Amino acid sequence: MRKRILIDRLVSDLSPVKPIRNWIGLWIPFTVVFVWLATQNFMWLRSDLATVFWTGTFQFEMALFLAMTLLATASVFKSYRPGLFSKWQIWFLIPYAVWMGELIYQSMGIISTGGWAAMSVNEYWNCAGLIVFAAALPLAYLVYLTQDGRSTNPKVTGMATFVAAFGAGNLGNLFHCDWMHPTHVVLEHFIPMVLFAVAGYIYGKTQLRW
DSSP, X not given: OHHHHHHHHHTTTOOOOOOOOOOHHHHHHHHHHHHHHHIIIIIOOOTXXXXXXXXXXXXXXXXXXXXXXXXXXXXXXXXXXXXXXXXXXXXXXXXXXXXXXXHHHHHHHHHHHHOGGGGOOSOOOOHHHXXXXXXXXXXXXXXXXXXXXXOSSHHHHHHHHHHHHHHHHHHHHHTTOOOOXXXXXXXXXXXXXXXXXXXXXXXXXXXXXX
16 A cells, blocks of 8 residues: 555656657758858868769768768657667667778778878868867757757767767868878867767766656
């Protein structure tokens, strides 16, 4: 009897949680337009874009960052809907693994021909800062669109939120940065993206709990 009373008290003030609207159709066009304008007007387009755009490497990396952004965005809105957690919601991590494999492959090719000395670089660009600049407003807008939701997995939701925005920022930076040396990409592109995902995990753990 006491257990029944305790249960009644615990559920007495419950109210149904309505799933938030799926705003992918609004957030994606907004992000594409903003990132493109930021790249074109504040970051400047790479001088060899006309020739490099149709190369296999550029198309592959563009598809990689696009997949990362779309999968993470879908995961964000999916996780705000009632139901059991689905494993596909972490599929946005697959492009990370593919990207890491590509960097390892490129590095091994450089080391095999020029040795470890060929991996050193003497110049660094502020690509990480430009990615943050391009992703800041899309991130803020995505947080705003989902502020009334209740995530079924806050940690994954937070991580996916940051990956969606910063994946779009990295996609924009692809049209700006023409230095594809693996060391530069690891230091200025890959590691910052990993740190952004960690920041999203912390955001979900601390801010999306309910």
